[in-house]
Structures are given as C-alpha cells and as structure tokens.
Amino acid sequence: MNTDKLFEALSEPNRRSMLEYLRVRDRSVGELVELSSLSQPGVSKHLRILREAGLVTVRSDAQKRMYSLNAKPLEQLDDWLGPYRRYWSGKLDDLERFLDEEKP
Template structure:
C-alpha cells in the first residue's frame, strides 16, 4: 500500500503532472519539457529527478543529450489499485440504475392506471 501512497504524493504536485502530460508524447529532452510545460529549467530538472527516483520516468543518454520518458509500470500499478474502486462504484451504479428503472416502470404503470380510470369515468 505504501507504493500507492508514494505514487499519489508524487503525482499530487501539479508541476509534476504537467511534466507527465508532456512526456505522454514520447521521449523528450529537458529543454523540450521546459518549453512545452512552461516551467523553468531548474524546476523541470528537480521534478524530473523526483519522478525518476519514484520510478515514473526513465532517462536514456543519447550522446550529449538526456532523453526522458514515462515508465509504464507505476501507472499499471496505480490502474490496478484504482480498478478495485472502479468495480465497487460500478456495482453501486448498476444497483442505482436498476432502482431508477424500477421506479420509472412503477410511475408508468401508475400513469396508465390513471388514464384508464379517467377514460372509463
């Protein structure tokens, strides 16, 4: 469970989420992330280090450049954790939908009875 809490703490920062959004487009150099995310170089470097240390981002040297990319594993772990809650809420929503449908049918039956009664009278 500590992984999830750590992951949520890492992604709670809006600057890191912006960097993650930029990296969704594929490998990027720091300068590209700075430009696309609109964050100063020092901030991008600091947040990339945090994302890298937490396992969300990998760095690949390419000559003089360092290319950063998202790693899928922590996102899969988050998805698996969230899936448990999605199943819970989907089951509750299914029950709610069934209850609404039953109420709608009862109202339709009541409306028909009223109409039939007024036609007879």
C-alpha cells in the same frame, strides 16, 4: 515500487503534464522546460521525483538527457482503483457488500 511515492509524484500538476508530454514522445529536459512555465532547475527537480517514483527513465544523447515515460508503476494505481470500481457504476447489491467486508 512504493505506492506512497507514486501518489505523491502524481499529486503535482506540472509532473502530470510532463508525463503527458512524454506519452507523446521522448523529450529532452530543454524541451520540457519550453513546454512548461518553469525554470530549468524546476523541471529537473520534478524529473527527479518522477524518476524516483519509477515513472520516467533517462538516457544520455550527447549533452542531452532524453526522458522516457515508464507507465508500469501506473498499473499499481489501476490496481488500487480496483475495489472502488464497482462503486461508481451504481448501487451495490447485497452480495457485493458482503464480499467487500470479507476482504478489508
């Protein structure tokens, strides 16, 4: 999946909230509307973006549509963070600086 789309999807606070609600359990659109301060179409629109980023999946349950978290794409974010990790743990030593310049 596309990294740009992933970051883009995560840049919106309401969408991040939705992911957290879905982390607890699957939710219908209606439930997500109640949990948010948005209109139903607003929620559906955000869900579409989360779907296209692969962060959620849907299944039908009668008239309802149940949304589930799919955290797989977040692994990409974790990978992206990889090279930065050593930086926030403190000062780099010379070897680390050297290794950084080898694989830019």
